[in-house]
Amino acid sequence: MANEEKQFVTEITPQKEDFSRWYIDVIKKADLMDYSPVRGCIVFKPDGYEIWEHIQAELDRRFKETGHRNAYFPLFIPESFFQKEKEHVEGFNPELPWVTEAAGEKLEERLAIRPTSETMIGHMYEKWIQSYRDLPVLINQWANVVRWEKRTLPFLRTSEFLWQEGHTAHENEQEAREETMRMLEIYRDFVENFLAIPVITGQKTPSEKFAGAVDTFSIEAMMKDGRAVQAGTSHYLGTNFATAFNIQYLNRENEHEFVHTTSWGVSTRLIGSLIMVHGDDRGLALPPKVAPKQVMIIPIGPPKTRDMVIARSDELFTELKKAGIRVGIDDRADVRPGWKFNEYEMRGVPVRLEIGPRDMENGVCVLVSRISGEKKIVQQDRLVEEVQMMLEQVHQEMFNRAKTFRDEHFYSVDTLDEMKASMEEKRGFTLAGWCGSEACEHQVKEETGATSRNIPFEPEVHKTKCLVCGEPAKHTVVFARAY
Amino acid sequence: MANEEKQFVTEITPQKEDFSRWYIDVIKKADLMDYSPVRGCIVFKPDGYEIWEHIQAELDRRFKETGHRNAYFPLFIPESFFQKEKEHVEGFNPELPWVTEAAGEKLEERLAIRPTSETMIGHMYEKWIQSYRDLPVLINQWANVVRWEKRTLPFLRTSEFLWQEGHTAHENEQEAREETMRMLEIYRDFVENFLAIPVITGQKTPSEKFAGAVDTFSIEAMMKDGRAVQAGTSHYLGTNFATAFNIQYLNRENEHEFVHTTSWGVSTRLIGSLIMVHGDDRGLALPPKVAPKQVMIIPIGPPKTRDMVIARSDELFTELKKAGIRVGIDDRADVRPGWKFNEYEMRGVPVRLEIGPRDMENGVCVLVSRISGEKKIVQQDRLVEEVQMMLEQVHQEMFNRAKTFRDEHFYSVDTLDEMKASMEEKRGFTLAGWCGSEACEHQVKEETGATSRNIPFEPEVHKTKCLVCGEPAKHTVVFARAY
The missing domain is CATH 3.30.930.10 (Bira Bifunctional Protein; Domain 2)
Known part of the structure; x- marks a missing residue:
């Protein structure tokens, strides 16, 4: 293992x-x-x-x-x-x-x-x-x-x-x-x-x-x-x-x-x-609304309780499916749960549902978020709502993390030298003033590898001078290296 | 008009x-x-x-x-x-x-x-x-x-x-x-x-x-x-x-x-x-399950009741739409109802809904089937069920008519001469025996323009002799001219 x-x-x-x-x-x-x-x-x-x-x-x-x-x-x-x-x-x-x-x-x-x-x-x-x-x-x-x-x-x-x-x-x-x-x-x-x-x-x-x-x-x-x-x-x-x-x-x-x-x-x-x-080093992380499988059920526990746990898993599967949730179940006996956990994390499934014999006794199961790793013990009879809630939460958290990452990698520069340094040392988007001339835009590309992405409707700051020629800025532009 | x-x-x-x-x-x-x-x-x-x-x-x-x-x-x-x-x-x-x-x-x-x-x-x-x-x-x-x-x-x-x-x-x-x-x-x-x-x-x-x-x-x-x-x-x-x-x-x-x-x-x-x-000489006739519009609402009556009738039409429109029925409304004032009737018949809309001031007094409206022309006066408060019923009925009737037509144009022949005559005088599918040789199949095509369509799983009759060579038939085949 x-x-x-x-x-x-x-x-x-x-x-x-x-x-x-x-x-x-x-x-x-x-x-x-x-x-x-x-x-x-x-x-x-x-x-x-x-x-x-x-x-x-x-x-x-x-x-x-x-x-x-x-x-x-x-x-x-x-x-x-x-x-x-x-x-x-x-x-x-x-x-x-x-x-x-x-x-x-x-x-x-x-x-x-x-x-x-x-x-x-x-x-x-x-x-x-x-x-x-x-x-x-x-x-x-x-x-x-x-x-x-x-x-x-x-x-x-x-x-x-x-x-x-x-x-x-x-x-x-x-x-x-x-x-x-x-x-x-x-x-x-x-x-x-x-x-x-x-x-x-x-x-x-x-x-x-x-x-x-x-x-x-x-x-x-x-x-x-x-x-x-x-x-x-x-x-x-x-x-x-x-x-x-x-x-x-x-x-x-x-x-x-x-x-x-x-x-x-x-x-x-x-x-x-x-x-x-x-995505992260564990693999894909799929936004719940487009994930082929939103929830993957993984039955756990020793062989002697296997049939019982799988029977209950199948019921939960049916219930979630009926509620319109895209759910899968992996009840293979020859693959260990830990391997399955990694596998579906790697495939980006937003929520994992674990259920074992002790959970069954208590009428609960465990939901695990792909994005935060948070484990939540939930009542089986509230499963659909709990899953829907966690899917929504995963979505929100994915958005927030991406937004935080972007904000942390959003720079503002005044000169071409600053832009060069920014592009080499840090990676991200850079806001700069631009006079509107194609020559200046071209020079940014030549010297930094960054192209103008767009002139944002709501820039965080308004720049007054062109980063290349120093003339008055017509626009505040987002520059970045692009795919 | x-x-x-x-x-x-x-x-x-x-x-x-x-x-x-x-x-x-x-x-x-x-x-x-x-x-x-x-x-x-x-x-x-x-x-x-x-x-x-x-x-x-x-x-x-x-x-x-x-x-x-x-x-x-x-x-x-x-x-x-x-x-x-x-x-x-x-x-x-x-x-x-x-x-x-x-x-x-x-x-x-x-x-x-x-x-x-x-x-x-x-x-x-x-x-x-x-x-x-x-x-x-x-x-x-x-x-x-x-x-x-x-x-x-x-x-x-x-x-x-x-x-x-x-x-x-x-x-x-x-x-x-x-x-x-x-x-x-x-x-x-x-x-x-x-x-x-x-x-x-x-x-x-x-x-x-x-x-x-x-x-x-x-x-x-x-x-x-x-x-x-x-x-x-x-x-x-x-x-x-x-x-x-x-x-x-x-x-x-x-x-x-x-x-x-x-x-x-x-x-x-x-x-x-x-x-x-x-389709027929009036135009398209679309099966209800694939028709872009399943029902077209056409308000009728004199100008003085127009606003009132249109207001009610809009309500019926909303009700049908909410029930998942693909519905349209044509309330243009400058086009006469008779013209609209023809227009949507030509476009193959399965059901027409007419509503006028007298219908409103009586709490009814009129459904007209594209396929049979049948007019049915229905209670407005039972509209969704009535429309669903008529759509189902239109579907059934379309299938039955097509089946009757096909059965009436399904012939059975024993010889190539009969096949030739059949293809020239009547149009349709022809059932015939076939020995299995490509030469005989080819001759049918050459002389009648018909190709073998398929060897039906459940032919109406079983033929014993090949229509071309007279040898024992291996299969009973449907021949027809094809698109």
């Missing part, structure tokens, strides 16, 4: 030793994914995919609640479509895979595999939208997209990934901007209250915005190595795509006008984020 | 006049899809896509209930994978689109867009399966797939389509065959009891089976023009893919053995099928 455990523990590289290796160790060992034979593409194994299914179900509910409907557009995008929006083609062309042959024949026009669908959807909206009566169009798509990335990392940056992309069209700028902010707020609320990840909401600088957008807004999360992940984006596209695809409508004054469009998306990189935010 | 209605009616080609045109008219007019700029690819518009969402949700529930979990495998399949299973490559090669360049560079090995995932999944299973303890593997994937078809038809045959593909691996033939039949039965039950489409279950002849399967089983549905649609298939793959991809496991006797695999799938062609089975 001791050996078994020891061997187990040494299989995960400690975070402090090598965070990247820790990440790969954990996702492989917890069986979330596998590498595929196609460069940069991963296989989402059932436990990894189920996290995505819970993310999907909840977001889909929220999208529909706010009036959106799902549709599905083709995977293939004709080459000529990309030429229509100049910034868009420049942004995406370097990453496109091309279909050049099909059914034994060379195609007349190459087809890109979609990296995002603004162009295809723009083409269709031109046909669908005639009058202000057709507006707003509020459509979302769940789909796979492909970007042929040079440097890949499971979940966080893969050549093919899964995502949703919302595409809406509106009568005017105000409505489109309201939609852009509404969806950003849905993302913020979802990521904070469902995935237990605190985020910084703000606006991207022009050099970091979506190719073809007027304004891009993002939520940025801090991983446990201090790096940033852009967890979701919402774009106000103005009339850029409407002009490129001639999406005009007859307005209330009977005049032709371009629609104003938005797009917004989150992807399977959320899975990578939640692992890097919550 | 009269003109409006007339114009409306003439927009849908009658089924008897031209069934194919009727189909296209209906799906376009009911706003289920649009053509895309990519050959053979369609856009699933929200009402079309929502039908698929309801199909997905129910099947997904049934798959999980039977122990399956979802996963996701790459879109791209290396060319060399197809070479490993001889029949498979011959079957699919003619339909593959190829990615030959990505990110500005020519690829070393061409990548096919998946037409189905046996090969990729076989490759992964080889890594995942070591011992009998790893079996069975029960995985399903929801995905887009591409087959570059020459002749396309919206929903029924498109270059890109959406589907699910189950892929399981088992210790032995018996378990794999049980799984094959279990999934076929789930399909049958789902299609009959959810989509209200009666089907013929049976086994495919060798020439019609899946490329690489040992045995293929199918459910076959009859469209209103008498043609067949293969609505779902389940394959016992034997050790064909296990051998090609070397998926071996250590069995209970500690010996290496190949796993036995299965695969099974249904696709968005189910949407096409339900339209062609249930």
Whole structure:
């Protein structure tokens, strides 16, 4: 047993030793994914995919609640479509895979595999939208997209990934901007209250915005190595795509006008984020609302009471399942409880339920929190409420810990030298003033490896001078090294 | 008003006049899809896509209930994978689109867009399966797939389509065959009891089976023009893919053995099928369980009672919605009720709810069945039950009508001449004896345009002689022209 455990523990590289290796160790060992034979593409194994299914179900509910409907557009995008929006083609062309042959024949026009669908959807909206009566169009798509990335990392940056992309069209700028902010707020609320990840909401600088957008807004999360992940984006596209695809409508004054469009998306990189935010040296720690198993029951005690304890465990299992709690039971006789404890901690199951013969006598069982390790003896006849309470508590605690970590790794600097020192000595986000020039932003990246993450809506402090040139600051910006 | 209605009616080609045109008219007019700029690819518009969402949700529930979990495998399949299973490559090669360049560079090995995932999944299973303890593997994937078809038809045959593909691996033939039949039965039950489409279950002849399967089983549905649609298939793959991809496991006797695999799938062609089975000259008729809107409320009466009637309509709307019924309301003042009646009939909404000032005095409203036209006056305080009852009744009636139609168009013949006459004069399915030779099967196809659909498990009659050569019949086969 001791050996078994020891061997187990040494299989995960400690975070402090090598965070990247820790990440790969954990996702492989917890069986979330596998590498595929196609460069940069991963296989989402059932436990990894189920996290995505819970993310999907909840977001889909929220999208529909706010009036959106799902549709599905083709995977293939004709080459000529990309030429229509100049910034868009420049942004995406370097990453496109091309279909050049099909059914034994060379195609007349190459087809890109979609990296995002603004162009295809723009083409269709031109046909669908005639009058202000057709507006707003509020459509979302769940789909796979492909970007042929040079440097890949499971979940966080893969050549093919899964995502949703919302595409809406509106009568005017105000409505489109309201939609852009509404969806950003849905993302913020979802990521904070469902995935237990605190985020910084703000606006991207022009050099970091979506190719073809007027304004891009993002939520940025801090991983446990201090790096940033852009967890979701919402774009106000103005009339850029409407002009490129001639999406005009007859307005209330009977005049032709371009629609104003938005797009917004989150992807399977959320899975990578939640692992890097919550995991520890014992393995995964999954937010209860997306955990494939929220509770794992482990019967304990000597062989002679085994049947009795398992019978009661099965009853508790059924009761929890009936209450809509995702519960599992591991009653294998040939594996010792201690090994099981480690196993499900490593897999990130939020709550462990232990029950043995003495607990049965007392009508109780023990709940153990994955995140704090707290053990709570609870009455069996109050089990459902107690489990629900502990799940809620685990969620809160995960959020609080992540928030504390982020606050502790959030720095403020006045000069580029301070920024350099900050990036080298400490890891985290750094707040600094910025004059608004691309040259200064570029210099920060060159010298520190940090990019501007966003201009936060509510910065902790307001900076007055640009950290590079010392000129008056136009914005206070969050800089960080990013995935 | 009269003109409006007339114009409306003439927009849908009658089924008897031209069934194919009727189909296209209906799906376009009911706003289920649009053509895309990519050959053979369609856009699933929200009402079309929502039908698929309801199909997905129910099947997904049934798959999980039977122990399956979802996963996701790459879109791209290396060319060399197809070479490993001889029949498979011959079957699919003619339909593959190829990615030959990505990110500005020519690829070393061409990548096919998946037409189905046996090969990729076989490759992964080889890594995942070591011992009998790893079996069975029960995985399903929801995905887009591409087959570059020459002749396309919206929903029924498109270059890109959406589907699910189950892929399981088992210790032995018996378990794999049980799984094959279990999934076929789930399909049958789902299609009959959810989509209200009666089907013929049976086994495919060798020439019609899946490329690489040992045995293929199918459910076959009859469209209103008498043609067949293969609505779902389940394959016992034997050790064909296990051998090609070397998926071996250590069995209970500690010996290496190949796993036995299965695969099974249904696709968005189910949407096409339900339209062609249930629709009529007034338009769509949607089975209640997949209809985006199950009930449409239409307030009627003169302007002076309008506000009062709409207020009550809103209450009924809320009540139905709360009961989980998908309900809509059309209270537009500038469109006349008669026009609305036609509109939602055309869109296939199963139940219409009319309410006017006199109904309000009497505490009643009127439910109208899309399928029978029956009008039922019901008490408002029993509305939820009455609506649920009528939805159930509409479902039953749709199934019964489809079954009656099928039975009336199900013929039995003894000779090829009879078959020819049957195919030319009448439309439908034809039962005939078959000796088992590919030559005879081929001759039927050449001379009548009909293909063998399947060898039904429970044929209405047992034929003793082959319709072509007159030799003793090995099987009684259903022949039909097919989509």
